[in-house]
Amino acid sequence: MLSLIILTALSIIAYVFTDELIPKLSELFIKAGIYGIDLCKTSKEKIPEAVGVVSGCVFLVTSFLFIPIVFGSSLMNREHFPHNEFAELLAALLSICCMLLLGFADDVLDLRWRYKLILPTIASLPLLVVYYVNFNSTTFIVPIPLRQFLGASVNIGFLYYIYMGMLAVFCTNAINILAGINGLEVGQSVIIAISIIVFDVIELRGDQYKAHCFSLHIMIPYLATTLALLKHNWYPSKVFVGDTFCYVSGMTFAVVGILSHFSKTVLLFFIPQIINFVYSVPQLFHIIPCPRHRLPKYSAETDLLQASRTLIVKKDLNFLSNLIIGILSNLSLIEKTEDDVSITINNMTLINLFLIKLGPTTEVRLTIFLMLFQILCTCIAFLIRYPMASYFYDTKI
Secondary structure (H helix, E strand, C coil): CHHHHHHHHHHHHHHHHHHHHHHHHHHHHHHCCCEEECCCCCCCCEEECCCHHHHHHHHHHHHHHHHHHHCHHHHCCHHHCCHHHHHHHHHHHHHHHHHHHHHHHHHHHCCCHHHHHHHHHHHCHHHHHHHHHHCCCCEEECCHHHHHHHCCEEECCHHHHHHHHHHHHHHHHHHHHCCCCCCHHHHHHHHHHHHHHHHHHHHCCCCCHHHHHHHHHHHHHHHHHHHHHHHHHCCCCCCCCHHHHHHHHHHHHHHHHHHCCCHHHHHHCCHHHHHHHHHHHHHHCCCCCCCCCCCCEEECCCCEEECCEEEEEHHHCCHHHHHHHHHHHHCCCCCEEECCCEEEEECCCHHHHHHHHHCCECHHHHHHHHHHHHHHHHHHHHHHHHHHHHHCCCCCC
């Protein structure tokens, strides 16, 4: 418990340091040509891009400084040194560090989408190796209604490692595709981080004390540095976080989910991101035409955002495309207008869906509504995790 108090103090210092460092380094990003223009503003001011690398570096340095504190007493007695726990922490930080490097490379080089799937897989390899050496548990508990068919548990072997690798890929890209307005990427990550910390604190009294302490050792400095970044990324944004931040955040959540053995619970905190991914699938896989940018459309006259749209030529649609558009239209999940030659629908993101339901609105109001939705989904996640889980499992998921 003392180590957590010290870590909290270090994290407060990390917050202050990150808060001071971001504005001082912003001009360097612009001079290096790493900047963007806010498409949802009338101003064409250059805004530094990829500033998530700053908070990510401070987060990692804080975690490195904490290593001798958490393992200091054990160094005096090398025979009982917790090598497994030490290896887990190093592997976790190595995976996050790899993701920081690869994410910054993506921001600078503007890599193609296929590499966005490969990079998290590569960065998760140290994590998977340590999991194999320390645990190698590939068994999952079967829900009670299915046990008469599958038994109490099922060992899926190598498929479990594929699942963990896919978890890392999903977490990084799920945050990345639910983005495009000031404060959204960082805001959703802050809420997910707080959710995990609350879950860890609740579970500290259980039999997985060490696992949740490990999670807190990662999440507390991450939350502190991310809050500092949110201060500068909130509307009107003074910095853009870039893919670097999304990659680091996703890998951080994947790391604690895998090594602390609550990956399914972590996914529960990603309900809005899962909804956004499922809603986006027809465009992501080009079943329905997908433009390069699906940002909301900004009106300079009203200073409001409205749903962006894509034009589809009818002769380019196949049976599956028509079926998806028909179903979503009947469910009022898309707005569709058509003539004899073409169909116009909104781009299929959660942001545009909110704009369909809310109508044209300000950027900051839209971000707040999306954050409130994230919080609502977190409450639903805790409801599923505790009261409802007992109906499906005789042990906690």
